[in-house]
Amino acid sequence: MGLLDGLEKLGIKSIDTSNMFEDPKAKEEVKKPELKQAAKIEYNEEDYIFEKKMECPVCDSPLVSLTVKTGKARLLRMDKDLRPIFEGIEPIKYEPVVCKCCGYSVMGRYFAPLTPSQKKAVLEGIGSSFKGKDDIGSTIGYQQALEHITLCLASAICKRAKASEKAYICLKGGWLCRSYKESLNPEDEDYEIVCEELSKKEKEFLDNAYEGFVQARQSEGYPMAGMDEKTIDYMLAVMALERGELEVSSKLIAGILQSPSSTPRIKDKARELKEEIVEQIKKKKS
């Protein structure tokens, strides 16, 4: 005998009445994950991009580049090293402009005509062995984007680009690896292995970005890769701390805090980082 006996005739079966008067708060807690999933919005990456028709600066072939619409993606937050995280799209995937005929690739912000000797160097270094690429689809995946960034770096080396351009490619390459990792499903079978590979790759890219920006800082003017002096210095301070170079990091931070040209925003960030450096120094001593 039970409270709901008789309902089975109406087809209603197995309703558990044992918790009928349970605390509704407890029930809410159980339901929470479900609610969260229901609220999850699916973003369509295609809404954020458009096809831009261009011409390859090396082989003059027409090329179509998928480009992120300006101002469309909403900035969610920034990592400590200033990597921006956007809602619904990873814009870094769309930064490389790739020629599928000769392989010349360049980050969008550096797209410009090349000198005859640069063209020659790219054709010799990449074009001669490049097998050609298929058309890109309607969106770009992480693996493909990583390949494109690597092509950008190879092209930059061939055309003897400035240190800042190569550093910028490496910075974005490192950030792309981090973003790639975040996109993976922890329940995937090879999750750990892929994450480890991407972490290694990220470090390799960022080490090179660091080296490149340090060099560029001594030989080039500002803005550098679209960033002002204090932004570059702050980013280098974060990287130096990451590498355990506390003295370098401290010096860069002191420079930002003492300079009258630093904005309040970058000074705030520098103060936060300074606290971290002090912590690390304490840890080292103890």
Ligand SMILES: [Zn+2]
């Ligand atoms: Zn080309």
